[in-house]
Amino acid sequence: MRIGRRLEALLISPLLVAMLGFIVFPVLVLFGYSLFAWLYVQPQGDPTLNNYIQVLTDPLYRTIAVNTLLIGIPTAALSVAGGYVLAYYIVFGGSTWRGIVLVLVVTALMASFLVRIYAWRTLLGATGVVNSILAGLGLVDRPVEFFAFSKLAAVIAEVSVFLPLAALTFFAALSGVSPDLRGAARDLGASRLQALRRITIPLTGPAILASTALIFFLSAGDFITPVFVGGVESVTVGIVIANAFGVIGNFGMGAALSFLVLLAFVLVYAGLRAGMRAGNFLPERTGQP
């Protein structure tokens, strides 16, 4: 049934009001913060772009950006790849274990985020489970240091959190791919790999794009994981923003950094989308919304 524009507007207005009040307005306030110098939770002087200029010109922030990418990119890549494989197995696999795997994936998401990150500290630490097993087997005579408090540890911890999320997203997307399409491709001579590459993946392309972008944004913006398991080498943009707001009260710098990160995310998303289109990982546009 088609509904009129007025009714459409009326029905969507509660959501619009909520979005304006809880998302748009606070973001505008934050943008306002970024245009002032701050002296411990108080704006000073006239509006200025100095915060943005400082972030763009200071080498410190380049290093922080690199650290962020060195954690965010592997996390997104491994989570998406691993999640896709897991979801593919759950949807198309022939084993009776599929249901159990799905339950395990869902269960993994139920535990608190902070608890899961802290658990990795215990698992990977000097006296943790991994080092204890290695020492018990006589494979090492002192704890392996780089397991914990390193970029590797941060990536491992974040993948453990985001992979189930990706798997569930792909489970929904793959469930919508008709087996007939894959069957038809095989009938026409395509190998399993060709069917995957030219039929299944393009049909789930939007889900791949959304998952990759979402996981990258969440990982790059995360500051809890680098703080707890990332060690000295994992000073990321999330930590710096948290410090700006919470430690030194420079709301302006924190806000400016936040907006520049937001801009970077938009560019990353656009680039990812363009790249996936160029590689035929997204379905062709048909003119339908």
Next chain:
Amino acid sequence: MSNRPLQRPDGVISRRHFLYIAGGTVAVTAGASVLAACGASATPTPTTAPTSSPTTAPTTAPTAAPTGAAPTPTAAGGAKWAPTCETTEGKMALYSWAGYEGPEVPEMQAFWKEAGISLDFKEVSAVNMVTFMKAPGAENWDAFTVNQGDNNYYNAQGIMSEITIDEVPNLAKMYPLVKDNSIWKIRDGVYNAIPWTIGPLGINYIKGKIEDIKSYNQVLDAKFRNRVGCFDDPLNMISTGACAVELDPGKLTRDELNGPVKDWLMKLKPQLKVLSPSLGDQLTLLVQGDVDIQLVGLLWNIPQGKEQGVDCVFVYPEEGTYGFVDSVAITPWAPNRCAALAYANAVMTPQTAGPLNASIMGIGPTDEINAAVDPAVRDLYPKDIEKDFFGAMKWNVSYYDPAGPYATIEEWNKVWNDVKTAG
């Protein structure tokens, strides 16, 4: 058969009309809720305390009892705990660090009861205290805890009232180095806060696990590479660096900050393995064996380590170290100033202040209080507190004026970030 279109019976609402009504109701309800929420949160910040620039004097707080008559002791013990008040009964809102109200100290619990105070205690971390003091609702505060580093700034913001020796008589008995220190003293007999608990920061390690550590510079030894932890906080780490090169963190110039202090921290960087998000996390890492040494160490970690079965050592580094002095400040607009004064007197009275300080491994600003501190804690400090502790310790101060002679907390943060991200 009739060709007339079907008509809706009278009184029956069509589906379209129902959707109109439902959507309109939801929109109105949501809009009203948003407006109501905005109105409820728009509580104005206190207007009785002007926000002053750093050069103006703080607001003078009322000190006289409401009736002007000489106070007489009441059943709630008002005059005992607050000589200029008739009564101390009522609710008191205190924002402070965890444990500072003495939840497990019988003497403090007895005090709250005797003074007739119903305590509304909110735990706030140091980094959030300033944000809270600027937020709506701050007008409900009676008192809060302030670290010596922030004293001057908070005072300049007009959120600390003057407290006289008439109101807290034991202020007169403080060690001279505290009593005459301009961090707290406004003029003779008048203070901006009551400095009641004091402690050092130094180095922690597990006894027997590594060689005995005696100095900050010993931590730079190659054998401790990637085995050192610290608190990820610019205030404490720059103070550590300043002490390590024997400079005063309370008077650190920009040249000193970007010169010898930063150089020392850069040498420290390869030794660091973990940057802890909190002081408590540092002990956890030490106990778990992830690090061997913790900078920004506390005496507090000794009993905490014992509870976890390890012999944690605290060291006063040879180069000298810095300490903390936490004070109770009373807001100029305190709804129950008398209760706040009672608390201020309690933390300066030996019978209550001694056990309270012992519970947090601190000492007090007077000989009488320190004589009442548990000997097990008292022995962790030098015998001659005035000479060997107050005379030797350094105290950091957070500066916020970019035109001032000393480096600001923001400049400290920049240097610490540079050190953390250095390759």
